[in-house]
Amino acid sequence: LCHLILEISFVISMIYILQQTSPNKSSFKSPHQRRTEDNSFIGRLLTISPGDELLFTTDETGKETFDVISLKNTLPYAIAYKVKTTSPEKYRVRPSAGIVKAGSTVDVHVYLQQGYNTVSKDKFLIMAMELTSDSADNLQQLWKTVPRENIMEHRLKCSQVHKNGSQDSIASSASSLDQIDKLNTKMDQLMESNRKLEQTVKMMFIVQILFLILILMYFVISYFFPLSLPPPNPKGN
Numbered sequence: 001l002c003h004l005i006l007e008i009s010f011v012i013s014m015i016y017i018l019q020q021t022s023p024n025k026s027s028f029k030s031p032h033q034r035r036t037e038d039n040s041f042i043g044r045l046l047t048i049s050p051g052d053e054l055l056f057t058t059d060e061t062g063k064e065t066f067d068v069i070s071l072k073n074t075l076p077y078a079i080a081y082k083v084k085t086t087s088p089e090k091y092r093v094r095p096s097a098g099i100v101k102a103g104s105t106v107d108v109h110v111y112l113q114q115g116y117n118t119v120s121k122d123k124f125l126i127m128a129m130e131l132t133s134d135s136a137d138n139l140q141q142l143w144k145t146v147p148r149e150n151i152m153e154h155r156l157k158c159s160q161v162h163k164n165g166s167q168d169s170i171a172s173s174a175s176s177l178d179q180i181d182k183l184n185t186k187m188d189q190l191m192e193s194n195r196k197l198e199q200t201v202k203m204m205f206i207v208q209i210l211f212l213i214l215i216l217m218y219f220v221i222s223y224f225f226p227l228s229l230p231p232p233n234p235k236g237n
Contacts, residue, residue: 039051039052039181041154043128043152043154044152045073045075045079045128045129045130045152046071046072046073046079046081046100046126046128046152047071047072047073047074048069048070048071048072048126048154048156049069049070049072050067050069050156051154051156052156052157053156053157053158053159054067054069054110054124054156054157054158054159055067055159055160055161056112056119056158056159056160056161057160057161057162057163058112058117058160058161058162058163059162059163060163062114062115062116062117063114064111064112064113064114065111065112066109066110066111066112067109067110068107068108068109068110069083069107069108069110069124069126069156070105070106070107070108071100071105071106071107071108071126071128072100072104072105073100073101073102073103073104073105074103075102076102076103077102077130077131077132078099078100078101078102078131079099079100079128079129079130079131080097080098080099080100080128080129080130080131080139080142080143081097081098081099081100081106081126081127081128082096082097082126082127082128082143083096083097083108083110083124083125083126083127084096084124084125084127085110085122085123085124085125086121086122086123086124087122090112090113090116090119090122091110091111091112091113091122092110092111092113093108093109093110093111094108094109094111095108096108097139099131099139100128110124112160117160119158119159119160120157120158120159120160121158122157122158123155123156123157123158124155124156124158125153125154125155125156126153126154126155126156127143127151127152127153128151128152128153129142129143129146129150129151129152130150
């Protein structure tokens with residue numbers, strides 16, 4: 001019985017340790033996800049990530065590059081959106097307009113087309129408005145007639161980073177912030193690992209206490225209630 005109890009407690013401990021120390025897939029995020037989660041604008045209709053600027057990485061070839069605008073709708077009804085830019089000849093925006101359903105997120109890809117290397121003066125405007133089932137069929141007309149005070153607006157700047165290491169002044173500050181964000185992310189991961197380790201140690205201690213209690217109960221029961229066999233029946237003559 002003692003051997004069985006020991007095996008059960010060991011198995012429970014190992015299962016708990018494996019669950020606590022196994023990699024969490026949700027903790028592995030792309031650089032874009034980490035940057036946008038730490039830098040978001042929370043508006044009355046949409047949460048926009050990134051919240052201040054788009055960052056384009058360019059190289060000597062000048063090939064097309066892109067960044068992503070994430071539009072998150074936390075409201076119980078749909079929201080219509082539209083994305084505009086001060087330099088439409090430089091960028092392709094896909095999709096540039098549409099609907100963000102209740103509780104969902106839409107990613108808008110902004111492509112800096114090949115041959116354009118100066119973006120520091122460019123800006124993007126994200127517009128959003130409430131949407132009803134009756135108005136969803138004709139968005140273009142709705143944008144023309146909706147009162148301006150019913151439209152949420154948010155502007156994003158543009159900056160760029162060159163792969164060879166040089167960058168403009170705006171991109172320099174953005175890169176520094178990214179470095180700080182990465183350090184903060186690593187620190188959070190270390191603190192989370194330490195917290196899980198403390199939980200594991202506490203669980204092991206509890207398991208050991210329970211095991212000792214079971215052993216003690218076993219010996220107490222064995223001492224006060226010894227196993228006795230009934231006396232043999234006498235054989236008749």
